[in-house]
Structures are given as structure tokens and as C-alpha cells.
Amino acid sequence: MVMHVNQAVALAGLCLLGVCGCSGQSIPDDLPELYPTTLTVHQSGAPLVGASVQLVAADPALQKWVSGGSTNEKGEVVVMTHGKFEGAPVGKFKVTVNKTLTEGQSAGNDPGVSNPVKIYDLVEAKFRSITTTPVEVEIMAGENNLDVIDVGVAVKDAAAEL
Secondary structure (H helix, E strand, O other): HHHHHHHHHHHHHHHHHHHOOOOOOOOOOOOOEEEEEEEEEEEOOOOOOOOOOEEEEEHHOOOOOEEEEEOOOEEEEEEEEEEOOOOEEEEEEEEEEEOOOEOOOOOOOOOOOOOEEEEEOOHHHHHOOOOOOOEEEEEEEEEOOOOEOOOOOOOEEEEEEO
């Protein structure tokens, strides 16, 4: 389960890196052509807000180009590659969806506080892992508005305690 939290943290870090400090950086020479891609994620038929979505290419040559993003209030993701280039390359992808909830607070410098921080996964386990996700999409040349992905019922699986 820790691997799933790490995947979410890695994707968030890439997205943050793209937003914060890499503006002005040139486009990599080997960046494949990217096509505008939007997908929508629902849970139990309603938009899933604040979820991390990652597209993992079936083609090993494309796997270095991390694509994904976070869902908005409508459950929509505008897919970015490496968190800063809009779109995704042509190909077939497996899709993972992760969302976590953190409860509690760290003790900080107050040794009298012992309220551990607990992290919960809010998406069914099969959707959180690239090896078990049933969701596959294909990106084509041109604009891609992909079908709605429904990640099943809401769950609250203990992921970690800090």
C-alpha cells in the first residue's frame, strides 16, 4: 500500500515541479508530439474531486513521459506530460486513480500531543495500481475527450500512520 502513496506523491511532485520552478525551460528534443486529452473520473456515479490520475504507456519507449493530472470540481483532468506540457502522446495507456485523506495532526514540538496522523486511500485498491487497474485508454492524434472512468464505490482503506 505504501507504493500507492508514493506514486501519488511522485505525481504530485512532478506537477508541482512543473508549476513552480521550471518555466523558461526548453522543450526536450525527444518529447513526442502531444495531443490535448481530457478525461473525467467518477466514483459511485458522481465526479471525484481532487484525485490524482496517472497514465502509464504500454509502449516502453513512452514510459519515461509521465502523463496525468488532478481532477477538478467536475472530476475532469486536463492531462499534462511531466506536469508542464499539455496533452499526451499517441498510444495505449493504463490509468491509475488515487485519492487520499489525512486525519490527525503531528505532535510537532509539543511532546504532550499524541494524535497520530493517519492516511487513508479513498479509491478501491484495484484502481490505484498499474498492475491491477482495469482502466485502459487510447490516445489518438487530435483532441481526445475520453469516456468517463468510474472507480466504483467510495472506500476508506488505512494506508499509513505517521
